[in-house]
Amino acid sequence: MNEIRKVPKGAGAEWLLGGIALLRRAPLTLGLLGLIWGGLSALGSLGGQVWLSALMAVAGPILFAGIIYAAREVDRGLPASPRHLLQGVRDGKAPRLLAMLLPQLVAMVVLVILLVAMVGPEQLQRLSTVMIELQTNPDPALVESLPLGALFGWMVAAMVVGVVAGFFTFVAIPEIIFTPRTAFAAMQLSLRACLRNLGALLVMLVLLVIGMIALSLALQLVGALLAFAIGAHASMFAVQLLLMAILLPVLGGAVYLAWRQMVGDAPVTETVAGGFEA
Template sequence: VMLRINELSQSGAQPDPGQIEALVATLPAGRILLWLLLMLAAFAALTLAMFVMPPQVMFQRIGGWHALRRSLRSSLRNLPAMLVFFVLAFIAIFAIYFAVMILAVIVGLVAGQTVAMAVAQLLLMAVLMPVFAGAVYAAWKQMLGPAGAVPPPAAGGHVLEA
């Protein structure tokens, strides 16, 4: 299909919409959508599997494959919380990106586009990397961290501790 469309475009003639429709109709849309769905599922599984894997390998000295399995299992057990995290992370990234781009436009007017893009990239990485590294660390501590590392909160008492 792609070769035929390239031939039509290189011939110099205006392609007929009917020809294009006939070529597109021969595409296996069902199989393409199935592959797209499979890739989406694989991406989601890999994202969940690698979410708290690095802290396990770094702090608990667990092997990579075992850490992947534990991370996937704990992420699936905490799927509602993970979905909330990813939605909030998307909103936060969008808001931070918007603010940084406004700043980049101002810097671009003053110092040029190259400097503006360098400042924007530096600010994005300086803000997003520590925030999300801390979020992954906090998630690891809550889901898979060492037992007894954080004492449980007092149950129902009105006691303030200092």
């Protein structure tokens, strides 16, 4: 388990295709897990329930670990179940999984510091004022007065910081849920595995972005059709549920396969190969 395997760049595509293949093998059961998570998140965001949104954000690593666990069950030919969402809690690994929030918190602090350093306090105050004015006076001149260059630079930095923070948790979550490794040891292992297989991760990330754009466009079309039948708010809720029901199981399966191929119990899985052929 300690060995970090070097995988080809094309493995990133295989992970994503493998996640899709796992969802195709159990669309109802895996989709239900994403539906439950997405439903609770949608209730919090669309219903204005701040406490529920905060709870779902904190519980994110636990729930995602459950989806990864369910993906392995499907890969083994076993059924997935909603109870798998809390598998980490039943196994007594909730504190270690909650520690996966630390890289995100550190990233947020770094981004705030970078925002103040790159944009400046005065320009941030100006940005806040302009955003309020744009609600009543959508004047393009107001936007041109903003420090767009500095804001763009900060957005690029935010993407880099976000990706680096993700390196600490990418295979750390499956490592924790499947092994007795501690949280910080798992994060160290995840960082090393990601740096050694940076090419495969970049391929997966690019394909994931392309896939999400295509999926979002398709769901927007579905939402537009549903709006005529059930109304705009209900269609927005339904589209968000569909997005989570598809995206979360695919991501969970892809992360599971990446973990298994880089540091887990097998360098190559039948699911990955089958998904690539499909």
